[in-house]
Amino acid sequence: xxxxxxxxxxxxxxxxxxxxxxxxxxxxxxxxxxxxxxxxxxxxxxxxxxxxxxxxxxxxxxxxxxxxxxxxxxxxxxxxxxxxxxxxxxxxxxxxxxxxxxxxxxxxxxxxxxxxxxxxxxxxxxxxxxxxxxxxxxxxxxxxxxxxxxxxxxxxxxxxxxxxxxxxxxxxxxxxxxxxxxxxxxxxxxxxxxxxxxxxxxxxxxxxxxxxxxxxxxxxxxxx
Amino acid sequence: xxxxxxxxxxxxxxxxxxxxxxxxxxxxxxxxxxxxxxxxxxxxxxxxxxxxxxxxxxxxxxxxxxxxxxxxxxxxxxxxxxxxxxxxxxxxxxxxxxxxxxxxxxxxxxxxxxxxxxxxxxxxxxxxxxxxxxxxxxxxxxxxxxxxxxxxxxxxxxxxxxxxxxxxxxxxxxxxxxxxxxxxxxxxxxxxxxxxxxxxxxxxxxxxxxxxxxxxxxxxxxxxxxxxx
Amino acid sequence: xxxxxxxxxxxxxxxxxxxxxxxxxxxxxxxxxxxxxxx
Numbered sequence: 001x002x003x004x005x006x007x008x009x010x011x012x013x014x015x016x017x018x019x020x021x022x023x024x025x026x027x028x029x030x031x032x033x034x035x036x037x038x039x040x041x042x043x044x045x046x047x048x049x050x051x052x053x054x055x056x057x058x059x060x061x062x063x064x065x066x067x068x069x070x071x072x073x074x075x076x077x078x079x080x081x082x083x084x085x086x087x088x089x090x091x092x093x094x095x096x097x098x099x100x101x102x103x104x105x106x107x108x109x110x111x112x113x114x115x116x117x118x119x120x121x122x123x124x125x126x127x128x129x130x131x132x133x134x135x136x137x138x139x140x141x142x143x144x145x146x147x148x149x150x151x152x153x154x155x156x157x158x159x160x161x162x163x164x165x166x167x168x169x170x171x172x173x174x175x176x177x178x179x180x181x182x183x184x185x186x187x188x189x190x191x192x193x194x195x196x197x198x199x200x201x202x203x204x205x206x207x208x209x210x211x212x213x214x215x216x217x218x219x220x221x222x223x224x
Numbered sequence: 225x226x227x228x229x230x231x232x233x234x235x236x237x238x239x240x241x242x243x244x245x246x247x248x249x250x251x252x253x254x255x256x257x258x259x260x261x262x263x264x265x266x267x268x269x270x271x272x273x274x275x276x277x278x279x280x281x282x283x284x285x286x287x288x289x290x291x292x293x294x295x296x297x298x299x300x301x302x303x304x305x306x307x308x309x310x311x312x313x314x315x316x317x318x319x320x321x322x323x324x325x326x327x328x329x330x331x332x333x334x335x336x337x338x339x340x341x342x343x344x345x346x347x348x349x350x351x352x353x354x355x356x357x358x359x360x361x362x363x364x365x366x367x368x369x370x371x372x373x374x375x376x377x378x379x380x381x382x383x384x385x386x387x388x389x390x391x392x393x394x395x396x397x398x399x400x401x402x403x404x405x406x407x408x409x410x411x412x413x414x415x416x417x418x419x420x421x422x423x424x425x426x427x428x429x430x431x432x433x434x435x436x437x438x439x440x441x442x443x444x445x446x447x448x449x450x451x452x453x
Numbered sequence: 454x455x456x457x458x459x460x461x462x463x464x465x466x467x468x469x470x471x472x473x474x475x476x477x478x479x480x481x482x483x484x485x486x487x488x489x490x491x492x
Contacts, residue, residue, distance in 0.1 A: 155364050159355045172344035173375045176382035197385050205378055216367050223360035263460040309471050313464050320460040426475055433482045440489050
């Protein structure tokens with residue numbers, strides 16, 4: 001089986017398992033809703049201000065939701081010793097990683113798609129700049145979080161306090177991507193600046209870390 | 225090897241003493257900032273030493289992944305830990321300098337923010353090493369070091385552009401530099417580099433000793449288990 | 454100018470503190486290794 005075939009097969013299996021049990025996604029959905037509500041209570045700006053700070057709020061909320069989703073990335077594999085089976089199989093480690101990362105991406109994207117309308121409603125948001133760019137920022141930004149998050153989740157598997165280790169490793173390294181996401185969103189919503197540089201930075205970030213993850217995942221898989 | 229360490233220690237002490245004298249006595253007082261500016265002679269060389277040590281960590285991590293030499297791993301750990309110490313000093317002296325001069329403790333300017341992010345990345349590296357209970361911790365830590373180092377140019381550019389869009393007065397030294405100031409600066413630069421190397425070497429030796437002890441203990445318990453049967 | 458002294462003292466305090474920690478650890482490790490070797 002080709003490596004893309006393996007990736008697709010693993011991805012489909014994950015999605016099917018998730019769809020059938022729906023346990024993770026339901027709790028995640030409710031958690032995301034709670035995050036939006038809490039943030040709306042805590043930061044209650046006027047309409048003008050809300051456009052300036054919405055970028056930061058939205059992405060921090062997405063970040064927390066993503067961490068909750070990422071933490072259970074490898075939980076199923078651990079429970080059933082699937083990782084050991086993967087280590088001895090001839091399947092390339094990359095395929096497993098890519099499948100997991102894409103699965104997480106879909107997962108987090110669904111959460112974001114559900115949280116965004118709520119934010120728009122609670123904060124009366126309206127984009128002054130080119131709104132289509134927001135979609136681009138969302139895709140690039142989410143991938144940036146997910147690709148590193150999936151990788152660090154694998155690295156955290158054999159650590160004490162696994163759940164806190166993932167955000168602890170992820171947040172510092174994600175800082176440039178987070179800054180880019182927040183600033184790009186702010187630029188687009190307020191229409192004050194062009195978001196082009198931030199989008200280019202996100203592309204560069206995604207390329208660098210996707211390649212690094214694909215290159216180094218084999219080492220991490222065999223290191224557990 | 226055995227005598228190099230004490231020699232380096234004495235040399236470092238001498239350089240540091242000379243550097244202190246240069247910084248506090250010989251270097252002229254700065255026009256705009258006054259005597260507080262002398263913090264510069266400790267702040268910047270510490271930043272340089274930290275950067276150097278983090279670079280050493282990066283190289284040692286790559287060497288480890290390539291050769292699986294456990295000594296390289298010990299160097300990586302030592303360099304990261306001592307690097308964080310120097311980085312902490314930069315983050316402490318920075319605000320102490322900023323407060324009397326610019327009236328604020330902190331600002332998200334390029335250099336301070338970059339230093340903070342660097343500090344965060346390498347502290348997370350140290351936490352990973354402390355909390356990882358796998359026998360393959362060195363591999364995972366080395367991979368994290370590579371990720372962290374790859375991140376640094378991205379951090380730099382993101383903050384740089386952010387500052388270009390939202391400019392602020394730069395917390396720099398400004399103006400021309402008196403040659404006596406330059407001299408004091410370079411003496412302290414070399415002194416702190418030697419200090420960094422010295423402490424890192426000391427930490428490395430402690431680490432080697434620690435691993436020796438663990439191996440001996442493991443062997444001991446194995447032999448005891450065999451013997452008691 | 455207390456700021457200047459605060460900065461310099463802080464620098465040295467951190468270095469001395471860390472070196473003390475290293476020295477204590479070194480002594481403890483040496484003692485334990487010698488202990489094991491004797492046994």
